[in-house]
Amino acid sequence: MLDVRGLxxxxxxxxxxxxxxxxxxxxxEEGKLFHAVRDVNFTCRDGEILGLLGVNGAGKxxxxxxxxxxxxxxxxxxxxxxxxxxKNPLEVRRRIGFLSGSTGVYGRLTPEEMVTYYGKLHGMxxxxxxxxxxxxxxxxxxxxxxxxRCDNLSTGMKQKVSIARTLIHDPQVLFFDEPTAGLDxxxxxxxxxxxxxxxxxxxxxxxxxxxMSEVERLCDRTVIIHEGRTxxxxxVDELREQTNQENVDEAFLTLVGGNK
Amino acid sequence: MNKILTIYLKELIEVLRDRRTLIxxxxxxxxxxxxLFNVIIGFVVEQEKKADAATIRTTLINADSVPGLKTFLExxxxxxxxxxxxxxxxxxxxxxxxxxxGLVFPDDAAxxxxxGYQLELxxxxxxxSLTNKALSRIRKAVGNYSxxxxxxxxxxxxxxxxxxxRGVIEPVIVRKVGIAEKREIIGxxxxxxxxxxxxxxxxxxxxxxxxxISAGEKERGTLExxxxxxVPRSYLVAGKFLVVFTSGIISSVLCLxxxxxxxxxxTGEFGxxxxxxxxxxxxxxxxxxxxxxxxxxxIFAAILLSVxxxxxxxxxxxxxxxxxxxxxxxPAVVAMLPVELDWKWAMVPVSNVALAIKELVKGTMDYTMLxxxxxxxxxxxxxxxxxxxxxxxRESVLFRN
Numbered sequence: 239m240l241d242v243r244g245l246x247x248x249x250x251x252x253x254x255x256x257x258x259x260x261x262x263x264x265x266x267e268e269g270k271l272f273h274a275v276r277d278v279n280f281t282c283r284d285g286e287i288l289g290l291l292g293v294n295g296a297g298k299x300x301x302x303x304x305x306x307x308x309x310x311x312x313x314x315x316x317x318x319x320x321x322x323x324x325k326n327p328l329e330v331r332r333r334i335g336f337l338s339g340s341t342g343v344y345g346r347l348t349p350e351e352m353v354t355y356y357g358k359l360h361g362m363x364x365x366x367x368x369x370x371x372x373x374x375x376x377x378x379x380x381x382x383x384x385x386x387r388c389d390n391l392s393t394g395m396k397q398k399v400s401i402a403r404t405l406i407h408d409p410q411v412l413f414f415d416e417p418t419a420g421l422d423x424x425x426x427x428x429x430x431x432x433x434x435x436x437x438x439x440x441x442x443x444x445x446x447x448x449x450m451s452e453v454e455r456l457c458d459r460t461v462i463i464h465e466g467r468t469x470x471x472x473x474v475d476e477l478r479e480q481t482n483q484e485n486v487d488e489a490f491l492t493l494v495g496g497n498k
Numbered sequence: 499m500n501k502i503l504t505i506y507l508k509e510l511i512e513v514l515r516d517r518r519t520l521i522x523x524x525x526x527x528x529x530x531x532x533x534l535f536n537v538i539i540g541f542v543v544e545q546e547k548k549a550d551a552a553t554i555r556t557t558l559i560n561a562d563s564v565p566g567l568k569t570f571l572e573x574x575x576x577x578x579x580x581x582x583x584x585x586x587x588x589x590x591x592x593x594x595x596x597x598x599x600g601l602v603f604p605d606d607a608a609x610x611x612x613x614g615y616q617l618e619l620x621x622x623x624x625x626x627s628l629t630n631k632a633l634s635r636i637r638k639a640v641g642n643y644s645x646x647x648x649x650x651x652x653x654x655x656x657x658x659x660x661x662x663x664r665g666v667i668e669p670v671i672v673r674k675v676g677i678a679e680k681r682e683i684i685g686x687x688x689x690x691x692x693x694x695x696x697x698x699x700x701x702x703x704x705x706x707x708x709x710x711i712s713a714g715e716k717e718r719g720t721l722e723x724x725x726x727x728x729v730p731r732s733y734l735v736a737g738k739f740l741v742v743f744t745s746g747i748i749s750s751v752l753c754l755x756x757x758x759x760x761x762x763x764x765t766g767e768f769g770x771x772x773x774x775x776x777x778x779x780x781x782x783x784x785x786x787x788x789x790x791x792x793x794x795x796x797i798f799a800a801i802l803l804s805v806x807x808x809x810x811x812x813x814x815x816x817x818x819x820x821x822x823x824x825x826x827x828x829p830a831v832v833a834m835l836p837v838e839l840d841w842k843w844a845m846v847p848v849s850n851v852a853l854a855i856k857e858l859v860k861g862t863m864d865y866t867m868l869x870x871x872x873x874x875x876x877x878x879x880x881x882x883x884x885x886x887x888x889x890x891x892r893e894s895v896l897f898r899n
Contacts, residue, residue, distance in 0.1 A: 250894075306726050309893055331728040342718035346515040347508070358504045359727040403723070 240282040240305070240411060240442065244314035247275040247300050264295075266466050274300045276466035278314075282444060282459060284410075287437055289457035290446035291490065297466040298446035299338075302415045305444070306336045318411060332360065335404035338415035342396075345389035349380060349399045352388065353406050360407035367406065374402045378432075394425045401432055412436055414445035418452065430456065450486040464494040501729050505737025513707040513741060523703040523745055527753035531695070532760040539764075549631040551576075556599045556636070557583040557591075563607040564617070570643045571601075576635065588622040599623050599632040614651075681778050685860030690834035693855035695757065696750045696791055697830040697848065701798050703749020705819060708742040708802035713815035716807070716896075725896065735887045739799050746795035751788070783858050786868065790851050790858075793875035797847065798826070800882025804889050810898055839864075844871050847878055 251272040266273040275297040282288045292298050303309040305316050307327035316323045323330050344352050350371065357367030375384055378398045383391055388399060404412065414433070418426035433456055436443050447453065453460050454474055462470040462477075470477060470493055474486065483489040513519050557580045561568040572579055583591055588600035600622035604610070610617050619640065623632040652663045676683075715721040724734065801822055809815035826848060833852035837843065844850045850871045857863040889895055 303722075303897075308722060308725055309897065328728045328730070331726055334726070336723065336726045338719065338722060340719040341723055342720045344508075344512060344720060345718070346512045351508075351511070355504065355508045356723075356727065359501060359724075359729050361501075361728065 239284055240288075240316070240318050240444065242278055242280050242301075242305070242314075242316045245275055245278040245301060245304060245311050245316060246273070246313035247297075247304060247309060248273050248312040264465075273466055275304070275311075275463075278463060278466070278468050280459075280461045280468060280471045282442060284442050285437070285440050286458045287433065287443045287456055288445070288459045288461060289453035290444060290461050290463060291448070291450065291453050292446070292463040293448055293494075296463045298463055299415050301463065302336075302413050302444070302446055306334055306413050307331055308336075332407070333410050335407070335409035335412045336415070337400055337404045337412070337417055339417050339419040339421070340415075341400050343388040343391075343399045343403075346387060348385050348387055349375075349391075349395075349402065350384045352399060353402050356403045357406045362407060370406060370408065371402070374405050377435075378402060393421070394428055397421070397425050397428055401428075409441070411442045411444070414443065416446055416448070418447065418449070450490060454486050462490065462493060469493050502733045502736045502740070505729070505734060506740050509707075509711050509738055509741040510744065513710060513745060516706070516710060519706040519710065519745070522706050523749045524752060526702070527699050527749055528756045531699075531753065532756050535760060552631070553578050554598045554632050554635060555580055555596075556601065556632075557581065557588075557597060558601050558603070559583065559585045559588075560603040560605065560607065561601070563603055564611055567640075567643055571639060574639050592622060592624055598630075599636060601636060679861070682860045682862055685856070685862075686836075689856035689859035690852075692757065692859060693833045693852040694830050695753055696787075696855065697794065697852060698827065699753040700746040700750035700791060700795050701802075701823070701826045703752075704742045704746035704795065704798050704802055707745040708799065709806040709809075709812055709815040709819065711738050711741060712803055712807035713809040714812050716809075717811040721896065731891050732887045735803075735883075735890045739796075739803060739883055739886055742799040742803055743795050746798050747791065750791050750795065754784075754788070778861065779859060783861070786863075787855050787858050790854055790868075790872060790875070793872065793879040794848065794851050796879030797875065797882050800879065800886050803886050804882075807890065808895050808898065839867065841867070845874070847875065851875060 249272045251267050251270050264272070266276065278297070278301050280288070290298050290301065300309065304311045305318075305323060307323050307330050310324060318330050318333060321329050321333070343349075344355075347355070353371050353374070354367055357371065358364075362370070375381055378401060380395075380398050380402065383395055388396060391399070414429070417429045417433075421429070430452065433443055433445065445456075457474065460470065460472065460474055460477055461468060470480070472480075477486065477489050477493070478484060481489040481492040483492055513523075554577050556571075556577045558568060558571065561571075571577070580597065583597065583600060585600070585602050588597070588602070591597040592600065602620045602622065604618065604620075607617060621633055621636055624630055625633070648667070649663065652658075652666060657663050657666050712721075715724065725731075802819065805818050805822060806815035809818050829846060829848035830852050832843070832846075832849040833856045837853065839850070839853040839857050843853055844867055854863065854868055854871050858868075
């Protein structure tokens with residue numbers, strides 16, 4: 239179970255030129271500080287698929303990065319099966335897989351070399367890594383290009399390499415940061431199919447997106463983040479009910495107050 | 499520890515599969531550098547030879563007043579005697595490249611010679627050209643004539659033997675008994691260049707790998723993933739640091755080897771002296787030179803890695819690293835200047851290593867000082883490494899978007 243309580247992240251505010259008119263000041267900017275995430279709360283039970291919904295810059299990526307131990311929260315706590323992300327980051331990292339839409343692959347390595355590398359970094363022995371890699375490669379249909387340099391692979395193939403890399407240590411919880419952003423229909427289909435498959439395997443998935451349709455199709459639970467705060471935590475049906483809107487886009491806009 | 503090795507090997511494979519890195523790390527020191535030396539030195543030698551062998555187009559003005567000298571010079575080889583020039587035309591003629599040398603006898607030359615006084619000739623030539631041998635060659639020729647005349651005159655005065663003639667010309671002379679060994683003298687000249695090249699190559703060879711495995715990894719979006727593996731940050735930095743360090747060492751060892759091989763091949767052309775000096779550099783000296791480069795490579799690795807991981811992408815890293823090129827080159831240049839290694843210089847990083855290598859080549863190293871320089875360089879390198887680890891823990895460095 240993933241439990242997030244009062245999560246908060248403060249960055250130094252972006253520098254502005256002196257005297258330049260401030261046209262687009264974010265309400266989260268206070269003096270020299272920028273409160274990217276102010277107060278995020280939600281829970282995600284084992285085996286659930288949770289969609290983190292919000293517009294660009296809402297604080298989704300920062301939240302996920304804190305959950306995945308890349309960034310340290312300024313305030314608040316997040317625990318994974320009782321393990322605190324701040325106090326015991328190495329233990330949390332063993333249990334999670336993280337895939338971001340902007341994740342790349344090592345162009346000069348082959349998929350096999352890359353996945354083996356991550357297996358080793360997760361402390362797996364060679365035999366187990368190999369066995370698991372073969373399973374994943376078969377599952378994702380990667381046999382034909384497992385020994386080609388990643389530089390020579392198509393976007394879709396690279397995507398699969400990234401997925402294989404995320405899965406090699408058999409993580410219980412998977413974080414996806416806008417996994418389909420900038421992908422064509424076929425590539426994003428690979429990802430969506432994969433998220434579904436994760437549910438079948440009993441894994442917990444947390445993914446961020448700004449596509450309402452993805453949330454509607456995939457998620458057991460939706461968390462809406464706006465300007466660094468949680469606006470909603472519940473199922474899509476509950477969202478419709480609460481806002482009195484059948485269309486999810488409309489429901490979202492009603493909730494965050496953009497529907498004037 | 500195993501994980502450090504895993505990271506190290508993976509990064510090394512990646513670096514060795516990158517063509518750009520290979521060119522800077524391997525091809526530059528082994529192929530380009532010797533080739534460059536060959537071309538430059540070959541060119542200089544060729545120019546010298548050419549200048550020595552070239553026929554000098556010469557005109558003698560007013561030479562009829564001293565017929566003996568005129569006949570003597572006309573008999574010399576390597577001159578083409580031209581006529582029809584006046585002394586006021588000489589400047590223009592030489593400038594327009596119709597003439598190389600104009601030798602003007604004074605109007606009263608005949609009387610001067612008759613009276614037994616010193617005759618002064620004026621040589622017009624282009625002294626802006628470095629390869630111009632006209633003056634030195636004509637001086638030598640006239641010198642020969644002058645010596646012959648002197649012998650004759652002294653004989654007339656009754657000083658006949660060559661021995662006593664020397665006594666008359668220069669009753670007392672000072673003979674120099676320099677105590678410096680040949681190795682020291684040539685080492686002073688050659689020894690300054692060597693560390694300069696080792697240091698530059700150590701830096702340049704490590705440059706692209708450093709950018710590639712930090713800023714490059716950021717740009718490709720693989721750094722974040724790497725940071726989320728259950729590997730302590732210090733291991734991660736250690737693995738990457740060692741790769742950059744190795745690249746620097748490889749590059750500088752290749753530079754050392756290729757220069758060694760090149761010098762060995764060229765020894766014959768340079769003559770016996772240099773050959774003997776190279777032989778007098780013992781394997782122990784080479785080991786010491788190499789071991790001085792080790793902590794220096796660590797310093798470079800720390801600088802390069804910290805600077806390039808701060809950058810958002812490859813291009814930015816390249817521009818951030820550029821000023822550091824100068825920071826490295828300037829202190830390395832010191833070894834090529836007439837600077838003596840003293841305790842003051844021993845405290846200047848990079849310069850101290852460059853000067854120590856020069857002293858090692860010369861064979862005049864103070865080993866206490868060497869130990870201190872080595873120790874202090876190791877300390878700076880270690881501090882750099884620790885800084886790197888800390889630097890890699892900062893969110894503002896890793897996620898600078």
